[in-house]
Amino acid sequence: MCGIVGYVGPRRATDVLIGGLARLEYRGYDSAGVAVIDGDVLEVQRRVGKLANLREAITVKPIEGSIGIGHTRWATHGRPSEENAHPHTDCSGRIAVVHNGIIENYSDLRSELAAAGHVLRSETDTETVAHLVEAYYEGDLVEAVRKVLARLRGSYALAIVHLDSPDEIVAARRDSPLIIGLGEGENIVASDIPAVLEYTRKVLALRDGQVALVTAEGVTVTELDGTPAEPEIIMVEWDLAAAEKGGYEDFMLKEIYEQPKALRETLRGRMGADGVIQLSELAMTPEQVAAIERVTIIACGTSYHAGLVAKQLIEAWARIPVDIDVSSEFRYRDPIVDARTLVVAITQSGETADTLAGVREACERGAKVMAVTNVVGSRVTREADGVIYTHAGPEIGVAATKTFTAQIAALTVLALRLAQAKGALSEERVAALWDELAHIPDLVEAELEDLGSIDECALAFKDATSSLFLGRGSGVPVAMEGALKLKEISYIHAEAYAAGEMKHGPIALITPDIPVVVIATQGHTYEKAVSNIQEVRARGAQVVAVATAGDDEIAHHAEYVVTIPRVSEQLCAIPATIPVQLLAYRVAKLRGCNVDQPRNLAKSVTVE
Ligand code: F6R
Numbered sequence: 296m297c298g299i300v301g302y303v304g305p306r307r308a309t310d311v312l313i314g315g316l317a318r319l320e321y322r323g324y325d326s327a328g329v330a331v332i333d334g335d336v337l338e339v340q341r342r343v344g345k346l347a348n349l350r351e352a353i354t355v356k357p358i359e360g361s362i363g364i365g366h367t368r369w370a371t372h373g374r375p376s377e378e379n380a381h382p383h384t385d386c387s388g389r390i391a392v393v394h395n396g397i398i399e400n401y402s403d404l405r406s407e408l409a410a411a412g413h414v415l416r417s418e419t420d421t422e423t424v425a426h427l428v429e430a431y432y433e434g435d436l437v438e439a440v441r442k443v444l445a446r447l448r449g450s451y452a453l454a455i456v457h458l459d460s461p462d463e464i465v466a467a468r469r470d471s472p473l474i475i476g477l478g479e480g481e482n483i484v485a486s487d488i489p490a491v492l493e494y495t496r497k498v499l500a501l502r503d504g505q506v507a508l509v510t511a512e513g514v515t516v517t518e519l520d521g522t523p524a525e526p527e528i529i530m531v532e533w534d535l536a537a538a539e540k541g542g543y544e545d546f547m548l549k550e551i552y553e554q555p556k557a558l559r560e561t562l563r564g565r566m567g568a569d570g571v572i573q574l575s576e577l578a579m580t581p582e583q584v585a586a587i588e589r590v591t592i593i594a595c596g597t598s599y600h601a602g603l604v605a606k607q608l609i610e611a612w613a614r615i616p617v618d619i620d621v622s623s624e625f626r627y628r629d630p631i632v633d634a635r636t637l638v639v640a641i642t643q644s645g646e647t648a649d650t651l652a653g654v655r656e657a658c659e660r661g662a663k664v665m666a667v668t669n670v671v672g673s674r675v676t677r678e679a680d681g682v683i684y685t686h687a688g689p690e691i692g693v694a695a696t697k698t699f700t701a702q703i704a705a706l707t708v709l710a711l712r713l714a715q716a717k718g719a720l721s722e723e724r725v726a727a728l729w730d731e732l733a734h735i736p737d738l739v740e741a742e743l744e745d746l747g748s749i750d751e752c753a754l755a756f757k758d759a760t761s762s763l764f765l766g767r768g769s770g771v772p773v774a775m776e777g778a779l780k781l782k783e784i785s786y787i788h789a790e791a792y793a794a795g796e797m798k799h800g801p802i803a804l805i806t807p808d809i810p811v812v813v814i815a816t817q818g819h820t821y822e823k824a825v826s827n828i829q830e831v832r833a834r835g836a837q838v839v840a841v842a843t844a845g846d847d848e849i850a851h852h853a854e855y856v857v858t859i860p861r862v863s864e865q866l867c868a869i870p871a872t873i874p875v876q877l878l879a880y881r882v883a884k885l886r887g888c889n890v891d892q893p894r895n896l897a898k899s900v901t902v903e
Pocket residue numbers: 595596597598599641642643644645646647650693694695696779783898899900
C-alpha cells in the first residue's frame with residue numbers, strides 16, 4: 296500500500312524518483328507526487344491518477360535539485376485527489392513528508408495541531424506528521440522526527456526532508472517496509488528493492504523502530520531512543536533485468552513464463568545425497584517433529600490457496616491434522632494454538648499486516664512459527680522462528696502468479712520433510728515423489744509452450760458477467776485461484792466451488808451465459824468431475840475442462856479442453872494452475888484491462 300522513494304546524490308532527483316516510483320507503482324496508483332529541494336525552494340508536484348500524469352507534468356516543468364522524496368498512493372484516508380496526494384507539507388512549506396502506513400491517532404493529532412494554529416489542507420493522516428515535525432523542530436531534523444515518532448500510533452514508513460537541512464533525508468519505519476539502497480556517493484530510500492536496483496544491489500534493511508539519517512555520503516541508523524544501531528546489509532541476488540518486462544507485454548505474462556525458473560530455484564538443493572529432504576530452516580529434531588500434534592496454516596488471498604494445497608499434502612503424507620485460516624480471521628478468533636502446534640505463515644511479500652499479526656498471536660501462544668516468503672529481509676522473516684524462502688525473484692504484477700506455484704513447491708518440500716521426520720512415508724515413496732516433483736519445472740516449461748488453445752477458451756469468457764470454477768481434491772484450490780485471478784484482473788465475477796457442492800446450491804446459477812471451468816485432471820475423483828461437467832452442460836453452460844494429456848474421453852464432454860502434463864494426482868496443483876492463470880490473463884487482455892495494475896488493488900497489503 297503506497298510506495299515511497301527518497302534520493303540524495305549527484306543526479307537530478309526527479310529522474311531517480313520517477314524511475315523508482317515506476318517500479319513501485321504496483322503498491323498503489325491513485326496519485327503520485329514528488330518534493331525536491333532545488334536551491335532555496337522546496338518544489339512540490341502532485342497529480343491524481345497514474346504516475347504517467349506526474350511524469351508528464353515534470354516533463355513540461357522540470358525540477359532541478361538532487362535531493363527529494365516521492366510517493367505513489369493507494370488511498371486509505373481521504374479520496375484520491377491532488378490535495379490528498381503525497382508529499383504533504385507543513386504550514387511553512389519548508390518540510391515535506393511521504394508516508395506508507397496508517398497513523399491511527401491522526402484524528403486526535405489533527406485537533407491538537409489545529410488548536411495550536413496549524414492549517415491542515417488535506418484529509419489524510421500523513422499531513423499531521425509534516426505539521427508535527429514543524430512543531431518539534433529546533434534545528435535538528437532527526438531529533439524532531441524522533442519526538443514526532445513518539446507521538447504516533449499505527450504503522451509507518453516515512454521519508455522527510457526540510458529546507459533547513461538540504462543535504463539530508465530522515466527515514467523511519469514501524470510495521471511498513473523500508474530499505475535504503477547504498478550507492479557510491481548517493482543513497483536511495485525505498486519501499487522495495489526494485490526501486491534502487493538501477494543504482495545498487497547493496498541494501499540496508501531498516502528495522503522496526505529505527506531512524507536513518509541519509510546523506511549522499513552515508514547512512515547513520517539509530518534506534519528510536521537515539522542509541523546507535525548495527526545496520527543489516529543485504530546483497531540482492533537478482534538484478535534490474537529481473538524487475539523489468541524483458542520484452543513481454545506485461546509483467547504478469549513475464550511472470551507466468553518465469554515459473555519454470557522460479558520452481559527450479561525454489562526446489563534447488565532440497566534433496567540430500569542420503570535421500571533426506573533438506574530443510575534446515577525447520578530447525579526441529581525428529582523428536583520435536585514427532586511432538587507436533589497439529590499444523591495451522593495462516594495466509595491471505597493467493598497465499599491462502601497455496602495453504603489449501605499444503606493442507607492436503609501434509610495430511611496425506613505426514614498424517615498430521617492441519618487447520619487453515621485466513622489470517623484476518625485467525626487473529627481475532629482466539630485460536631487453539633500452543634507449543635504442540637506448528638504454525639505455517641505464507642506471505643509472498645512478507646509484509647501483509649493480517650498475516651504478521653497472526654504470526655505474533657501464534658508466537659505469544661508458544662507455537663513454533665515457520666514463514667514461507669519470497670522477500671529476503673521482509674518483516675515476517677524477523678518475526679517467525681524459521682523461514683523457508685521461495686526463490687521466484689521479484690513479482691511486480693499485482694496478481695500473484697509465479698510466487699503462487701513457488702509457494703506450492705516450497706510447501707510440498709515441507710510436507711515431504713514432515714512426512715519423513717514422522718516416518719509416515721517409506722524412503723522409496725519419498726524418493727519417488729521427489730523425483731516427480733523435481734521434474735515439474737521441465738513439465739511446466741513444456742506446458743507453457745503448448746497452451747495456444749487458451750486463446751479460444753478466452754473468447755468464451757470475454758463477454759461473460761459471471762463464471763464458475765469447479766474442482767475436486769487438489770483441483771479445489773486451483774479452481775479458487777483461477778476464480779481469484781479472473782475476477783481481479785478481468786473484473787468478471789467468478790466463484791469457485793468444490794465440484795461436489797454444486798448440486799447444493801450453485802447449480803441454480805447455471806445458464807448458457809455462465810462459462811464454467813472444471814479442473815478435471817485424472818485421479819480417483821475423475822469420473823465424478825466428468826459427471827459434474829455433464830450436469831452443468833445439461834443446463835446449457837459452456838465448459839472449459841483442464842484435463843490430463845492423453846485423456847481422449849474428455850473432449851466428448853466439454854466444449855473446450857486444455858491439457859496439462861501427466862503427473863500423479865497429489866502433485867498436479869502446479870501444472871493445473873498454469874492454464875487458469877493464462878486464461879485470466881487472456882480474458883483480461885481481450886477486455887482491454889490493465890493486468891499489471893488492476894483497479895482498487897495493491898500488491899502488498901500493509902494495512903488491516
Ligand atoms: C492475488 C494476490 C493477493 C495476495 C494477498 C496476500 O493475486 O496477490 O491475494 O496473495 O494479498 O499477499 P502476501 O502473500 O504478500 O501476504
